[in-house]
Amino acid sequence: MADYFGCLANKLPFIYLGVKVGANMGRINSWIEVVQKVSNKLSKWESKTVSMRGLWLNIIKSIHGSNRSFDQPIMSHFHVSVWSMVLKAVDNLKAKGVDLMEFCKKIIGNGFNSIWHDKWLGDVCFKVKLNKLFNIELHKEVSVAHKLQDVDIVSFFRRCPRGGIKDFQLQDLPQLLSSVVLSSFCDRWSWTLKIRMVFFL
Structure with missing residues (x-):
């Protein structure tokens, strides 16, 4: 192909715009x-205002996806990542009737995880437990921490609940949140399945 277009053939990895291309x-x-190279390019002024963590966060999100969830769809470019192999293994087990997510729950620390989607308080996630409120929630990805900061719980609902099951669930929500105490530690996964070993003599 290179000969056809009159170009020089090259081998991987090669340098493009000062960065190595084709490396593992x-x-x-x-x-x-x-x-x-990125660190060297940043001036003293830029290095004070640019977050290196935010720089790397965007790169990692573009490679592995943004919601860090086991149930996110596997994108086509995931085939080279370790995370894709984890997701595929989880999917393969689920297809065989073993859903690992049934045995996982979130332990709340700083409350950065989703209040609705994650199973973090009890055995059922809030979008199932409080399904009527979830349907009228405007910010369905809102975190636990942000929900706790809301002075008015109904401020982010599409409309104010009026009677029926919504009213009962609206009464349940503050009671559920009243027991939550945040900490400086990050939210983390917890494995709930306990395997009992039985020995026969």
Whole structure:
């Protein structure tokens, strides 16, 4: 192909715009040069206003997806990532009747995880337990922490509940949240399945 267009053939990896292309980006060593070049390019003023964490957060999200959930769809470019293999293994087990998510729950720390989608208080997620409120919620991805900060719980509902099951669920929501105490630690996953070993003598 290169000969046909009169171009020089090259081998991977090669340098393009000062960055190595074609290296195995699953290895930490492959990123060292990229990090060094970005750091060198930032001026003193820029380095004070630009968050390196936010720089890397966007890169990781573009590779692995943004919601960090086991139930997110596997995108086509995931085939080279370790996370894609984890998701595929989870999907394969689910197809065989074993849903690992039934045995996982979130332990709330700083409350950055979703109040509706994650199973973090009890055995059922809020979008199922309080389904009528979830249907009228405008910000369905709102975190636990943000919901706790709301002075008026109904402020982000599409309309104020008027009678019926919505009223009962609206009474339940403050009671459920009143027991929640946030901490400085990050939310984390907890494995709830306990395996009992039986020995026969």
